[in-house]
Amino acid sequence: MSRTFDPQLRRAITERIRYYNELGIYDFYRREPDSELPHEPEASVIVEHQINDPALLLRMIREDLGDCTRCPLHKQGRKQIVFGVGNPHAELMFIGEAPGADEDQQGEPFVGRAGQLLNNMIKAMGIQREDVYIANIIKCRPPGNRTPEREECETCSPFLMRQIAAIKPKVIVALGAVAAKTLLAINAPMSELRGRWFDFRGTKLAVTYHPAFLLRDPRQKKETWKDLQMVMKDLGLAVPTKAEP
Ligand code: SF4
Numbered sequence: 425m426s427r428t429f430d431p432q433l434r435r436a437i438t439e440r441i442r443y444y445n446e447l448g449i450y451d452f453y454r455r456e457p458d459s460e461l462p463h464e465p466e467a468s469v470i471v472e473h474q475i476n477d478p479a480l481l482l483r484m485i486r487e488d489l490g491d492c493t494r495c496p497l498h499k500q501g502r503k504q505i506v507f508g509v510g511n512p513h514a515e516l517m518f519i520g521e522a523p524g525a526d527e528d529q530q531g532e533p534f535v536g537r538a539g540q541l542l543n544n545m546i547k548a549m550g551i552q553r554e555d556v557y558i559a560n561i562i563k564c565r566p567p568g569n570r571t572p573e574r575e576e577c578e579t580c581s582p583f584l585m586r587q588i589a590a591i592k593p594k595v596i597v598a599l600g601a602v603a604a605k606t607l608l609a610i611n612a613p614m615s616e617l618r619g620r621w622f623d624f625r626g627t628k629l630a631v632t633y634h635p636a637f638l639l640r641d642p643r644q645k646k647e648t649w650k651d652l653q654m655v656m657k658d659l660g661l662a663v664p665t666k667a668e669p
Pocket of ligand 1: 492495496498
């Protein structure tokens with residue numbers, strides 16, 4: 425079916441095609457809209473599946489995101505967009521909820537107290553923060569650290585989906601109920617989400633507590649450690665006999 429693009433979108437696509445041509449890519453196809461991703465940006469029609477370089481793909485996704493104004497969070501006091509950080513070739517990806525004050529300030533996810541705890545959790549698994557990739561469902565800080573609204577998650581998460589598709593991790597760990605429910609599109613309590621594997625578009629996904637919650641309720645660290653051990657076994661990491669981080 426023929427389709428007329430508005431001039432601004434046409435210009436964006438033309439510029440993007442020129443960019444790909446400069447990279448030596450000349451074959452393009454147009455993907456039909458994915459009903460699961462209602463707000464996926466149309467300029468992402470392009471050829472990401474042809475590119476086998478996760479670092480390049482992540483740069484392209486970041487460029488598409490631009491100085492994003494797609495949801496109301498762009499005008500609710502964010503200092504900057506918090507895209508994601510880590511190894512583009514990571515086997516393990518952690519996905520949280522949203523940037524907080526420290527993350528908004530520094531432009532990197534999980535850098536505050538919750539970030540320190542996440543770093544300790546990662547170290548306890550026998551790996552480093554630099555080995556994994558860390559992102560959030562939404563990329564701008566909600567005012568007062570409120571829970572992101574559904575529409576904000578739906579508008580922003582297609583970029584995260586593209587980051588996941590670029591990195592192709594073996595395992596995703598959803599940190600907290602908001603991340604889990606958004607990724608899995610189910611409404612279930614943490615008690616039903618933890619301690620088992622989910623399939624996320626062909627990738628194994630486990631759910632555990634958000635580090636910010638663990639700071640408020642450290643008793644749940646033991647349970648979190650069990651979740652991480654399940655992930656470690658799957659990734660072939662040696663599971664230490666020592667107690668939780
Ligand atoms: S939260 Fe996401 S969709 Fe909303 S303005 Fe920020 S980057 Fe854009």
